Structure formats: structure tokens, C-alpha cells
Amino acid sequence: ISRRTFLQGSAALGGAFAFGAGMAARAGAAPDPQVLTAQLTQAQIASDGVTPKVMTYGLGDATTNGMPPVLRMRMGEPYAARLINKLDEPTTVHWHGLRIPNAMDGVPEMTQPYVYPGDPFDYIFTPPDAGTFWYHPHCNTLTQMGSGLTGVIVVENPDDPVFDAEIVLNLRDWRLGKGGVFIDPFKPRDAARGGTYGTVRTANWQQEPSYDAPAGGLVRVRIAATDVTRIYTVGLEGAEAMVVALDANPVDKPFPLDRYDVGPGQRIDLVVRMPDNEGATVKLGNLRGSHPWTIANFRATGQSLKRDIRDVAALPANPIAEADLSVATRVPIDLTATAEHKATPSICGSLGYTFWAINKVPWPGDTPDPIAPIEEMKLGKSYVLQIANRTPHAHPIHLHGMSFRILNSNKRTFLPPPTDTILLLPDEQAEIALVADNLGDWVFHCHIIEHQKTGMTGYFKVV
Numbered sequence: 450i451s452r453r454t455f456l457q458g459s460a461a462l463g464g465a466f467a468f469g470a471g472m473a474a475r476a477g478a479a480p481d482p483q484v485l486t487a488q489l490t491q492a493q494i495a496s497d498g499v500t501p502k503v504m505t506y507g508l509g510d511a512t513t514n515g516m517p518p519v520l521r522m523r524m525g526e527p528y529a530a531r532l533i534n535k536l537d538e539p540t541t542v543h544w545h546g547l548r549i550p551n552a553m554d555g556v557p558e559m560t561q562p563y564v565y566p567g568d569p570f571d572y573i574f575t576p577p578d579a580g581t582f583w584y585h586p587h588c589n590t591l592t593q594m595g596s597g598l599t600g601v602i603v604v605e606n607p608d609d610p611v612f613d614a615e616i617v618l619n620l621r622d623w624r625l626g627k628g629g630v631f632i633d634p635f636k637p638r639d640a641a642r643g644g645t646y647g648t649v650r651t652a653n654w655q656q657e658p659s660y661d662a663p664a665g666g667l668v669r670v671r672i673a674a675t676d677v678t679r680i681y682t683v684g685l686e687g688a689e690a691m692v693v694a695l696d697a698n699p700v701d702k703p704f705p706l707d708r709y710d711v712g713p714g715q716r717i718d719l720v721v722r723m724p725d726n727e728g729a730t731v732k733l734g735n736l737r738g739s740h741p742w743t744i745a746n747f748r749a750t751g752q753s754l755k756r757d758i759r760d761v762a763a764l765p766a767n768p769i770a771e772a773d774l775s776v777a778t779r780v781p782i783d784l785t786a787t788a789e790h791k792a793t794p795s796i797c798g799s800l801g802y803t804f805w806a807i808n809k810v811p812w813p814g815d816t817p818d819p820i821a822p823i824e825e826m827k828l829g830k831s832y833v834l835q836i837a838n839r840t841p842h843a844h845p846i847h848l849h850g851m852s853f854r855i856l857n858s859n860k861r862t863f864l865p866p867p868t869d870t871i872l873l874l875p876d877e878q879a880e881i882a883l884v885a886d887n888l889g890d891w892v893f894h895c896h897i898i899e900h901q902k903t904g905m906t907g908y909f910k911v912v
């Protein structure tokens with residue numbers, strides 16, 4: 450069988466994969482890989498032109514209207530994907546939030562080699578947790594993610610309650626100028642502050658899309674903030690909704706959505722109770738700042754299903770270990786701005802500056818220069834990271850490979866369930882706890898990609 454026939458065969462199987470994977474897992478065999486092609490395309494994003502040189506993922510070669518597909522996996526069952534790089538630069542895939550083996554984590558130089566143009570790379574792992582996650586490259590990230598390479602992952606738990614419908618939203622911006630062409634991905638003066646914003650705001654690559662949902666029904670809305678810069682404050686108009694999960698992890702007790710901050714890399718799962726009247730529209734908005742705007746609309750269709758929002762119960766929790774605080778090792782972590790200096794060039798792109806540092810060390814995270822880990826952790830031991838944001842900016846700080854619990858903070862009263870990303874507020878000091886239960890080198894970085902790429906990156910080594 451030639452490589453070509455093999456690829457075509459796998460691509461054709463793409464749609465049926467969920468079943469195939471399940472059966473293979475029960476039989477104890479490795480599943481057939483889903484072929485995930487990183488590729489160049491063009492897409493209608495702005496209203497005044499088709500954007501060329503968009504980067505996307507396809508299943509085989511086929512994209513979902515240009516957009517990276519929503520990847521569906523099942524908790525506890527093996528998943529395999531063969532990345533084929535059809536870009537003209539190296540790339541990798543990082544599975545954001547999935548606690549999987551280090552060699553599958555997608556960080557070039559640290560956990561795997563670069564995947565050069567034309568080359569494949571096989572990922573295989575078993576997601577231990579259910580929920581809403583996402584995937585993106587970890588090489589030249591400002592350009593690659595900014596150009597389109599951000600997709601949503603849904604890990605299903607067979608024990609999840611069934612809802613009347615599900616809507617998956619991938620929220621992100623695009624830096625496009627006249628005619629829809631990409632403009633400079635960042636401005637250095639903004640990189641040294643809150644980050645550079647896009648010019649066109651989308652959900653699922655569309656400006657203010659509308660989705661039909663059953664009237665009077667309970668709809669699970671999975672929202673992933675995959676933008677390189679924007680922090681959203683989501684709120685709903687025209688319906689009630691319960692927050693059921695944050696960053697994939699179920700909240701102990703679902704609570705009504707008022708407004709909630711979702712930083713780059715974070716996710717929020719809502720259950721929306723659609724209005725009873727056919728045609729009634731619910732607006733999901735971004736309430737941040739002084740000019741709120743609509744992210745997406747949900748339109749009630751059909752006869753009311755007359756569901757009761759009080760029936761929304763907690764989702765089954767994910768199996769995340771509780772740290773033992775009585776013996777935990779404390780690790781101070783200072784996030785600071787740093788004197789501006791030139792960064793070393795990297796195969797994975799360099800923005801040319803360092804503006805930020807973790808414990809005084811600025812590192813962009815994907816260069817081969819050997820920096821020391823922030824801390825060497827012992828497998829199975831508990832740690833409390835005492836994080837101090839000594840800057841006047843918010844930083845969504847993400848840890849690969851392990852989830853942590855926020856213990857306390859000088860800036861918040863509500864403590865979310867365990868997470869992989871904490872949106873640190875300006876001048877916030879927070880303690881987070883984790884069990885170092887995954888071997889390897891795990892990067893820890895700000896998910897405002899300009900901050901990550903200009904120094905706000907470090908890593909932990911679990912031995």
C-alpha cells in the first residue's frame with residue numbers, strides 16, 4: 450500500500466472515526482489515526498475581501514468551511530492523529546489542557562522534534578478528562594495561531610447528561626487590513642503592554658453568526674477563547690444560563706451566568722435555557738470594556754420543549770488528584786516586566802524583543818537555549834505555586850500536562866474548579882496547588898502570545 454493510498458483511506462474514514470476509536474479501545478487495539486493536515490487556504494472572514502494565506506487544519510485535506518474541525522475524543526479511550534505539515538514552515542500540535550504523556554505535548558525542542566514541511570508526526574494518547582479543550586501549534590505561534598491554527602476539542606464522557614442541542618464556539622480575532630489581507634501581527638509597544646488586538650472579531654470564523662436551537666430546550670454551549678490576545682467577559686441577553694464547567698472542569702454546583710471573564714486559552718461551558726417562543730433570539734455578548742458587542746446569536750426554533758433550568762445538575766468531575774497541602778513544597782513565582790532587549794532568533798519565529806520574565810528569566814519557550822526549570826518536581830509530590838503578578842496587566846498563565854487548583858488570591862472570592870489556565874489579574878497574588886503526577890518537561894507561560902514569545906515562559910521538570 451503506498452503512502453498516498455494510506456492517506457486517502459484514512460481521510461475517508463474521518464467521519465466515522467468516533468465509532469472506530471471506541472471499538473478499537475474496547476478491543477485493546479490502537480485506533481486508526483485521524484489525518485490532520487496543517488495547510489494554507491483562503492477564507493472569507495472580513496466583509497471586504499477573501500483573506501489569502503490563512504493557515505488551517507483539515508481532516509485529510511477537507512476543512513470545515515475553511516476552519517479547523519472540532520475534534521471529538523472520548524475520555525479514557527485512545528485517540529490518534531497523524532499531523533501532516535503542508536505549511537511552508539515547521540509546526541507541531543499542542544493539545545491544550547489534555548493531561549497526556551510529555552512526548553505528545555507538542556513543544557518543539559522540549560518534547561518533540563520540529564515537524565518540517567512535508568513531514569508527518571504521529572500523536573497518540575488517551576484523554577483522562579472530559580470537557581472542552583483546544584489545539585494549536587507551539588511553533589511560531591503568533592503567526593501560526595494568528596493566521597488560523599486554533600481548533601476546539603470536545604472530550605466526551607459517556608456519563609454526561611444529554612442536552613437538547615450543543616453549540617461549539619471558537620472565539621478569536623484576526624488582524625486584517627483593507628481587502629481582508631493580514632497586517633503586522635503585533636506592535637512592539639502593545640506587546641510590552643496588554644498585547645495587540647485583532648481588527649475583525651469572530652466566532653467560528655464568522656462575524657456575529659446565528660445558530661438555531663430548540664425553543665424551550667437546554668443547550669450546552671461550549672466556548673473556547675482561542676484568540677492570541679483578547680480577554681472576553683461573556684454574558685447573555687434573552688435567556689438564562691448556568692455555568693457548568695470552566696476550563697473543561699465541572700463546577701461543583703452550576704451557577705447562573707451573570708458575566709464571566711475568559712482569557713486566551715480558557716473555556717467556559719454553559720447550559721442555556723432557550724426561550725419558549727419560536728424566533729426569539731438570545732445574544733451571547735462580550736461585555737468587556739465600554740463597547741459591548743454581540744459574539745453570536747441563538748434563535749429558538751420549533752415548539753417549546755418546556756425544559757426547566759433547575760434540572761441542570763453538576764457534570765461528573767474529572768479525576769484530578771488533590772494536593773496534600775500539609776507537606777506541599779512552596780515555589781515562589783514572580784511575573785515581571787523586564788528591561789527591553791533583543792531576543793535570540795529561533796526556528797519557531799522570534800518577535801525580536803523580550804519584555805517579560807518569570808523569576809527574572811525571559812525566555813520565549815521554543816528556542817533551544819537551555820534555561821533551567823523553574824523547579825524540579827518529584828513525581829507524585831504536592832506543590833503550591835505562589836504566583837505574584839507584579840505588572841499592571843492581566844496574564845492568562847497556562848501550565849501544560851497537569852491541572853491545578855486555585856487555593857486563594859488577593860483579588861478574587863470565587864475559586865473555580867481545577868484548571869490548566871489561571872487568568873491572573875493586574876497585581877494579583879494567588880496560590881495554586883497541584884500534584885506533580887506527569888513525568889517530563891512542562892511549559893508554563895502566558896497565553897497572550899506576545900507575552901509568551903517575548904519572555905513570559907518557563908517550565909517545570911517532573912522527575
Ligand code: C2O
Pocket residue numbers: 543545585587714847849892894896
Ligand atoms: Cu495553549 Cu503552551 O499552550
Ligand code: CU
Pocket residue numbers: 843844845895896897900901905
Ligand atoms: Cu501575559
